[in-house]
């Protein structure tokens with residue numbers, strides 16, 4: 001154990017012996033996070049996407065839709081008259097406009113579909129996100145409606161309604177109870193519906209804080225390959241392996257040290273995100289700790305494996321910067337994955353960065369806890385296991 | 399006397415190429431043993447196998463009763479290694495390097511600190527201990543490289559060409575400290591391609607070439623084994639004719655050969671000292687003036703030349 005501590009200590013002195021390391025460790029990540037987040041956040045600012053809403057129905061149902069939208073984490077409904085909303089939309093003061101038609105009431109709903117009019121700026125990320133959020137709300141309401149419809153049909157089999165008014169009243173009650181049931185189990189709905197209705201939630205601050213953290217932590221961890229190349233080139237690895245220190249101790253010390261430093265780095269970056277950018281990193285500290293550790297292990301394992309393929313330290317450092325950047329870009333750390341074609345979105349699942357980013361956003365934007373991110377953490381651990389095994393089996397002193 | 403190292407039929411192949419070709423030798427406790435050989439002879443490969451870094455293709459080596467292949471950890475506790483190429487962290491200071499490596503050899507606390515001070519003293523770098531190794535001269539780096547191998551007071555120290563490419567002062571310091579360490583009881587396996595170093599340091603010498611151990615013994619044994627004569631070299635004046643002297647000397651009974659080059663006559667005799675007086679007398683008789691005289695004992699260089707037909711250094 002003492003030897004492992006000594007190896008970590010030695011690596012730490014070596015790493016920070018040049019001040020330029022601080023640039024990669026903290027300065028660049030902070031600058032990029034700040035720029036991509038679009039500046040600082042304020043504690044109470046509502047940074048949801050502005051959604052223009054025109055309520056032509058003025059019915060309980062339309063009020064309900066607006067209330068549901070107001071609860072969304074993604075959009076902030078702003079109810080206006082049609083002309084005002086249209087001029088705002090034309091002026092590009094908002095990227096989405098939702099018109100709720102006059103026939104939107106539970107009476108129409110019981111017998112027919114209602115068509116809502118959603119206008120959005122083309123190729124606009126916020127508009128896409130808002131669209132998903134609106135869809136999610138409508139889907140939830142729609143499910144409740146179909147349950148209520150079924151309830152009416154079933155009830156009618158048992159007894160007949162005295163009047164159309166009676167039937168409508170029964171429908172309204174069924175709808176209300178279906179809605180409250182669905183609202184009380186939002187998690188279940190997310191899980192069951194999976195990717196199809198899971199709303200994209202894009203928050204520049206959260207995405208930047210999480211994405212930049214992953215980028216700048218993966219680069220030095222992949223750089224473990226450089227540490228191996230360095231020790232091989234200097235002959236210190238050969239010397240170490242003629243001392244009573246085993247290869248296992250060396251690997252463990254080197255990897256552990258780098259993982260610990262990456263945790264320090266992540267803690268600093270998370271603090272910056274939470275304090276300056278007001279990103280909700282404190283949502284679930286336990287889940288965050290799991291994500292940080294598993295992400296770091298996956299990246300460290302990748303570095304260990306690459307260390308057995310690279311020849312020189314220079315090669316390793318070039319490779320780790322390039323690979324770290326490319327994997328971060330493709331993993332959705334710089335731009336939301338939803339901007340990529342569906343095929344690409346599936347392809348990039350072979351990258352650990354994709355999963356790391358997903359897990360972080362699960363915590364930040366989708367309110368997931370330890371249980372919720374376990375599948376993602378599991379995938380990251382599987383990456384770590386595979387890379388470590390290859391790396392350790394192939395590990396050599398020259 | 400007890401053998402601390404026994405090497406039996408050690409072979410190392412890289413693919414089809416045989417770098418070490420079935421060498422066998424023992425090293426006795428308290429001895430300085432040199433492996434002398436030109437570039438590519440297989441010295442480093444041999445040390446790498448003995449220090450448990452390479453697994454031999456075949457053969458066996460036992461150090462202090464432990465097999466290098468079967469009990470590498472036990473062997474590593476007994477040996478110290480000074481690799482041919484520097485193996486240091488140049489961004490650390492000499493003291494930090496010593497501290498790190500000492501800990502890797504299992505030292506800690508007061509023992510470690512005391513050893514670091516002693517070693518710094520030994521390698522003459524007390525004043526510079528706080529400077530980063532990368533600011534050192536080549537010779538100073540080599541000294542730190544040696545110091546690292548000494549920290550844990552190994553029973554058997556491997557030194558692989560520790561004086562390559564350094565200034566005469568550092569070389570002197572290193573050779574002297576090897577002798578000093580040996581006096582304190584450390585057994586040393588020293589490799590070199592400098593004949594003078596092997597001659598100065600070693601109790602016994604093994605001569606290596608092309609992966610084979612072509613000769614083994616004390617210097618006296620080796621030179622005798624070759625049966626080399628001594629050489630008496632007479633330098634004559636500019637106006638004198640060395641050829642006349644050579645002809646006269648050939649008639650002496652003890653002289654096997656007398657060759658002329660420029661203004662010198664090289665005389666091959668069993669004992670150079672005994673030949674000196676008769677040779678000078680002959681020169682006087684001929685009126686030839688002798689400016690100076692050299693005597694060459696048979697040396698390892700000559701042994702190598704004799705065994706391989708080539709010079710040790712090319």
Ligand SMILES: Nc1ncnc2c1ncn2[C@@H]1O[C@H](COP(=O)(O)OP(=O)(O)OP(=O)(O)O)[C@@H](O)[C@H]1O
Pocket residue numbers: 412415417435436437438439440441442443444482559591
């Ligand atoms: N890893 C390797 N792969 C292939 N050939 C090697 C390897 N290491 C050494 N050799 C070859 O084995 C031979 C012996 O090399 P070695 O380094 O043991 O010689 P040496 O006596 O130490 O020489 P020097 O005085 O130059 O250090 C050389 O011909 C060298 O090219």
Ligand SMILES: [Mg+2]
Pocket residue numbers: 441442443482558559
């Ligand atoms: Mg060598």
